[in-house]
Amino acid sequence: MADRELRNGDNFAALYLKEIEKKENPNFNMDQLMGVIFDLFVAGMETTSSTLTTAVYLMAKHQDVQRRVQEELDEVVGRDRLPSFSDMERLPYVQATIHEVQRIFSLAKFALPHMTSEDCKLGGYDIPKGTWLMANLDDALKNSEYWKNAREFDPQNFLDEDGKYKRNSAFMPFGVGKRTCAGEPMARLELFLFFTHLFQRFTFTLVEEYKPIVETNPTFNAAPEYTASVKCRPK
Structure with a gap:
């Protein structure tokens, strides 16, 4: 019963199973489906969940940052509606704080392997075609050459002198390059x-x-382990 309902649904797994049943493309098969679902959970859900767990930990530990985040949310969004993605550009301190959580957490220390498609030179080194390369994301995220306070949790790392959100090319928690x-x-x-x-x-x-x-x-890093109390904010 459950298998029939799954196959008749409009979710990702159901649509994938329908493609397998068509037998038109050998790339659609059960092994690939299991691999994709594994990636969705491990690379998708678990990474976001761990980052949010770390965000609560850092906010609970740094009350001054939490207050500034809440003050900006109150000023820009208010309490009568929930924030939406369209509010992001008007919330520079919130943006900076989320990115600073990702920077300090540094969940994946290295990017997935890349391979050179031709002979090249980088930093004075000759790199032959076919060489596997892995970017050190942790070094980019924690290097004092690129950050004001490289080893401290400080949203100012992503703000300019006017308090506006500032991009930093060394911020690469999702990897580097075209892929x-x-x-x-x-x-x-x-x-x-x-x-x-x-x-x-x-x-x-x-x-x-x-x-x-x-x-x-x-x-890889894992989210911190802690206990926190939660209180509803008074309206």
């Missing part, structure tokens, strides 16, 4: 909406910190 994370637009939307909805309505206070951002292995 960056395909889910970046969706992730940016999700992070912004969840973050602003949470802090428009609630205030978080750190109760107990068990582990800060955890370096699980040489390539």
